[in-house]
Structure formats: C-alpha cells, structure tokens
Amino acid sequence: MTSILRPLSYRYAWLYDTVTAISSVPVGGPQRLRQILIEPLTLPRSAQVLDLCCGGGVTTAALCQRFDNVVGLDAAATAIARAQALTPQASYVVAQAEAMPFAANRFDLIQISVALHEMTPEQRQQILQEAWRVLKPAGTLAILDLHRPHNPLFWPAIVLFIELFETETAWQLVQSDLIAQLQAIGFGPIEEKLYSGGSLQALWARKPGDR
Ligand SMILES: C[S@@+](CC[C@H](N)C(=O)[O-])C[C@H]1O[C@@H](n2cnc3c(N)ncnc32)[C@H](O)[C@@H]1O
Numbered sequence: 001m002t003s004i005l006r007p008l009s010y011r012y013a014w015l016y017d018t019v020t021a022i023s024s025v026p027v028g029g030p031q032r033l034r035q036i037l038i039e040p041l042t043l044p045r046s047a048q049v050l051d052l053c054c055g056g057g058v059t060t061a062a063l064c065q066r067f068d069n070v071v072g073l074d075a076a077a078t079a080i081a082r083a084q085a086l087t088p089q090a091s092y093v094v095a096q097a098e099a100m101p102f103a104a105n106r107f108d109l110i111q112i113s114v115a116l117h118e119m120t121p122e123q124r125q126q127i128l129q130e131a132w133r134v135l136k137p138a139g140t141l142a143i144l145d146l147h148r149p150h151n152p153l154f155w156p157a158i159v160l161f162i163e164l165f166e167t168e169t170a171w172q173l174v175q176s177d178l179i180a181q182l183q184a185i186g187f188g189p190i191e192e193k194l195y196s197g198g199s200l201q202a203l204w205a206r207k208p209g210d211r
Contacts, residue, residue: 003164013056013082020058026196034062036195036202037111037142043067047108051090052097052131053115057083060090063111071107073100098126102134110135113144116178117170124173125181132185137209141187144202148174151197158199178203 024033043049045068051060054072056079063070070090072083080092095101097115110131116124131141146162149155162170178201179190187205194201 027200030058033144034059034113036193037113037144037204038062038066040191040204041066041109041140041142043108043140048106048136050102050107050110050134052100052110052112052127053118054083054092055079055115057085057087057090059111059113061087064089067109073097098123098130100130100134104133105136106134108136108139109142110139111142111144114146116143116145117166117173119173120169121172121176124176128182128185132187132207135207136211137207138211139207141182141205141207142203143178143205144200145178146170146174147194147198147201149197149199150194151199154197154199 020030020033024030027033027036045066047067047069049063049067049070051063051070051072054060054074055076057072060070060072060083064087072080072087072090072092073095074080074083074092075094075096077094080094083090084092093101112127112131116127119127128141135141146158149158158174162174179192182188182190182203182205187207190203190205192201192203
C-alpha cells in the first residue's frame with residue numbers, strides 16, 4: 001500500500017525535488033545531501049565512476065563536478081532522458097541494476113544514492129552482487145539510504161515519509177542490516193556514518209584487493 005504522492009513524485013520532478021529538499025533539511029539541504037558520499041573520497045579525477053539508479057541526474061551532476069568519467073544507469077528511460085538534459089557531460093545506460101551491461105572489474109567507484117530502499121530483498125542482493133562484479137579490486141561501493149533511527153525523535157518523520165512516499169521495500173531496508181549483507185558478499189572494510197538521528201546511513205564498502 002502506498003499513497004498517491006509516490007507516483008506523483010516520480011511523474012513531476014519538481015515534487016521529487018521538493019520532497020528531497022524538505023527531507024534533507026536535517027543534513028543541511030539538498031546540495032549537502034548530494035555531497036555526503038563524495039566528500040571523503042580520495043580517488044583521482046580520472047577514476048571510472050558509476051551512478052547506479054541515477055534517476056534524473058542530480059547525483060550524477062555532483063559526481064561530474066569531481067570526476068571526468070561518470071556513467072549513469074537507470075531502469076527508467078524517462079529518468080535517463082532527464083539526466084541527459086541536466087548532466088550531459090556523463091554517459092548513460094538504460095538497464096536493470098540486477099544485470100548490468102558492463103564487463104567485470106570496470107569501475108573504481110559505484111554510488112547508489114537513495115535507491116536501495118525501492119528494491120525487494122532479493123533485488124537488493126542481486127544488485128549488491130552485481131556491484132561487486134563490476135567494481136575493480138580496491139574499488140568502493142558508496143551507499144546512501146534510509147536507516148532505523150537511534151534517536152526516537154526521528155521515528156515520526158521516517159514513518160510519515162515512508163507511508164506517504166514509499167512502499168513495503170523501504171520498511172524492509174530499514175529493518176535490515178546492510179553492513180552484514182555487504183560483508184557476506186565479501187566487502188570490507190566498511191565505513192559507516194549516520195545522519196538525522198540515525199534515519200540516514202552512508203556506507204563506503206571496499207572490495208578487497210590492490211589498485
Ligand atoms: C529514488 S530514485 C533515486 C535517484 C537518484 N539516485 C537520487 O539520489 O535522487 C530511485 C531510482 O532507481 C531507479 N530504479 C528502480 N529500480 C531499478 C532497477 N532495478 N534497476 C535500475 N534502476 C532502478 C528508478 O527508476 C529511480 O530513478
């Protein structure tokens with residue numbers, strides 16, 4: 001069950017952007033939100049970067065400010081058309097994240113920004129396995145998404161957000177242990193930072209190996 005707001009927020013980019021702007025206030029606004037995963041990275045400009053589930057290209061734009069070789073992938077052709085218009089300096093692919101049309105060991109960095117909560121547990125597992133396959137050894141998988149709040153003051157906000165804009169899969173992610181799932185695939189070490197009373201998690205998971 002989900003509210004009418006969810007399809008509307010996908011149909012109208014301004015509504016999606018407004019929801020993002022409001023929900024990112026606790027971390028300092030949408031610009032800051034888009035920098036959380038990128039800021040700590042020490043990769044060179046020439047790194048091969050994938051913005052997985054890139055949507056309309058806002059996160060892709062933030063990556064392009066820092067890197068010269070950025071690919072955006074999304075299952076929705078309409079999202080990719082918006083991303084191409086907003087951030088033409090990246091290249092794009094319409095594909096399922098569960099079966100990416102890339103060779104193994106292709107990317108130094110894969111970013112998945114606020115998309116895993118839309119996946120069923122089975123899809124999430126497939127996507128993380130695929131990310132492992134297309135990451136180079138010593139590459140980084142950077143994930144930003146919902147998390148179970150440790151501060152009880154943030155529970156009403158996350159409940160309202162999920163009930164209005166999300167589906168059952170968001171609750172499944174909030175109840176899951178993403179770090180344990182990544183470790184089971186082989187990722188490590190994994191760095192975690194929590195924001196907004198713990199309701200937002202940022203993870204940097206390294207694929208073992210040498211550059
Ligand atoms: C909430 S949006 C996030 C967009 C962007 N990363 C951001 O931070 O604003 C989730 C995106 O995931 C895409 N998506 C959902 N399931 C997918 C799948 N199986 N493979 C690829 N993209 C998918 C949707 O089309 C949508 O654009």
